[in-house]
Amino acid sequence: MKRVILVQRNDPTCDESINTRHFLELQKLTESAGYQVIGNVTQTRTPDRKHQIGRGKVEELALMINELDADGIIFYNQLSTTQIYNISETCKCEVIDKFQLILEIFASRATTKRAKIQVELAKLRYELPKAKAIVSLLKKEERPGFMGLGSYEDSYEQDIKSRISRIRKELASIQKDNESLRLKRHKRGFSILALAGYTSAGKSTLFNALVDEDLYVDDTLFTTLMPTTRALDICGRRVLLTDTVGFIEDLPHWMIDAFSSTLNEIFLADVILLVVDASESPATMRQKLAISHSILWEQIKGVPIVTILNKVDRITENELEERLENTGYLAPNPVGVCAKNGSGFDELKMEIYKHLPKWERDTISLPMSEYGMSIVSWLFDEGFVYNVIYSDRIMVDFEARDEIMRKAHAKAIAI
Numbered sequence: 001m002k003r004v005i006l007v008q009r010n011d012p013t014c015d016e017s018i019n020t021r022h023f024l025e026l027q028k029l030t031e032s033a034g035y036q037v038i039g040n041v042t043q044t045r046t047p048d049r050k051h052q053i054g055r056g057k058v059e060e061l062a063l064m065i066n067e068l069d070a071d072g073i074i075f076y077n078q079l080s081t082t083q084i085y086n087i088s089e090t091c092k093c094e095v096i097d098k099f100q101l102i103l104e105i106f107a108s109r110a111t112t113k114r115a116k117i118q119v120e121l122a123k124l125r126y127e128l129p130k131a132k133a134i135v136s137l138l139k140k141e142e143r144p145g146f147m148g149l150g151s152y153e154d155s156y157e158q159d160i161k162s163r164i165s166r167i168r169k170e171l172a173s174i175q176k177d178n179e180s181l182r183l184k185r186h187k188r189g190f191s192i193l194a195l196a197g198y199t200s201a202g203k204s205t206l207f208n209a210l211v212d213e214d215l216y217v218d219d220t221l222f223t224t225l226m227p228t229t230r231a232l233d234i235c236g237r238r239v240l241l242t243d244t245v246g247f248i249e250d251l252p253h254w255m256i257d258a259f260s261s262t263l264n265e266i267f268l269a270d271v272i273l274l275v276v277d278a279s280e281s282p283a284t285m286r287q288k289l290a291i292s293h294s295i296l297w298e299q300i301k302g303v304p305i306v307t308i309l310n311k312v313d314r315i316t317e318n319e320l321e322e323r324l325e326n327t328g329y330l331a332p333n334p335v336g337v338c339a340k341n342g343s344g345f346d347e348l349k350m351e352i353y354k355h356l357p358k359w360e361r362d363t364i365s366l367p368m369s370e371y372g373m374s375i376v377s378w379l380f381d382e383g384f385v386y387n388v389i390y391s392d393r394i395m396v397d398f399e400a401r402d403e404i405m406r407k408a409h410a411k412a413i414a415i
């Protein structure tokens with residue numbers, strides 16, 4: 001694992017609590033990218049054109065890198081090519097900013113072809129404005145080899161541009177893989193739940209706590225496919241729960257597509273569990289809820305949301321009431337929980353259960369014919385078949401979503 005030091009330049013006009021929140025978010029992102037944070041540096045000042053933070057601070061940083069034997073530096077603030085160049089010259093180690101870090105995380109979480117290509121596109125868009133600057137820097141300083149460029153060429157920028165246009169074409173030709181993925185899971189009788197919400201809301205803590213309580217026996221089936229998905233039992237119903245990276249504050253517009261495609265799991269869900277940190281101020285909570293909804297809204301088309309107000313151990317009952325009143329319609333189906341000690345879990349499961357798509361179990365009788373057999377195989381695809389008896393007729397005991405159940409009866413009657 002890479003050992004890194006986090007650096008954040010705070011704006012003098014910015015609120016202290018916001019700075020702290022941003023720093024915590026950076027820390028969480030760093031950890032979820034698989035780095036180990038071994039130190040941090042913050043400075044409050046206006047940005048320095050050459051180094052982002054002050055020159056003296058960069059020298060301190062260089063000493064710290066040496067002392068702690070760090071492998072790299074991650075900046076909260078977006079860095080220009082010149083800044084990356086200057087800082088890495090002084091500190092003699094790899095320097096990246098928050099956006100590069102996020103791109104790394106997206107890349108590691110992209111599960112579908114579409115998502116992978118979207119992430120690749122975002123990377124190229126991030127590199128494009130830097131390409132020109134790098135080439136001119138290298139020429140001026142006569143220092144080839146910077147940022148992994150073996151030798152510099154003017155064609156570098158051109159190369160990125162042509163890769164971008166190639167990827168755009170490829171994207172247009174890829175069909176949406178969403179539906180088929182959703183179907184595959186439904187086939188096995190699972191409903192899909194996805195955790196959404198901002199970094200640090202407590203999604204992973206809740207994920208682990210729920211999984212520990214009610215791990216479904218046949219779990220291995222899915223965990224090998226998706227490390228962040230587990231099967232569990234909610235009031236007797238089989239569900240697949242997926243943890244996600246979640247929303248990240250202040251994402252630049254060129255990252256939104258890549259970001260959305262890594263949220264595939266959320267958009268595929270039957271029920272979305274929107275986790276918010278109830279211990280934050282009512283204003284922050286309201287703002288985060290509003291943004292979460294605007295991110296989800298376009299894509300989910302009527303998928304129910306259960307709002308989970310997490311960390312209730314850190315506030316009083318009155319404060320919880322007050323926050324609920326303040327958020328109103330932004331928090332549909334609210335449930336207060338503490339992911340750390342499991343309080344509120346029973347109520348949460350009941351609430352989830354209420355919104356799961358209905359599954360029914362029934363037996364239908366089909367003629368012993370090719371047509372009858374085709375309906376059986378369709379039921380294997382769409383539902384969960386318990387038993388099939390072949391005699392004069394075919395008797396199928398199965399379970400399926402109510403929509404499939406209706407179709408099955410209609411098909412049986414039509415024969």
Ligand SMILES: Nc1nc2c(ncn2[C@@H]2O[C@H](COP(=O)(O)OP(=O)(O)O)[C@@H](O)[C@H]2O)c(=O)[nH]1
Nearest residue numbers: 198199200201202203204205310311338339340
């Ligand atoms: N006090 C308290 N802390 C919590 C609770 N749930 C999560 N946390 C803490 O909040 C931080 C972020 O949690 P995490 O699950 O990693 O958030 P994620 O980014 O949404 O996955 C961690 O330090 C958790 O220990 C809770 O119910 N109560």
Ligand SMILES: [Mg+2]
Nearest residue numbers: 203204244245
């Ligand atoms: Mg997490």
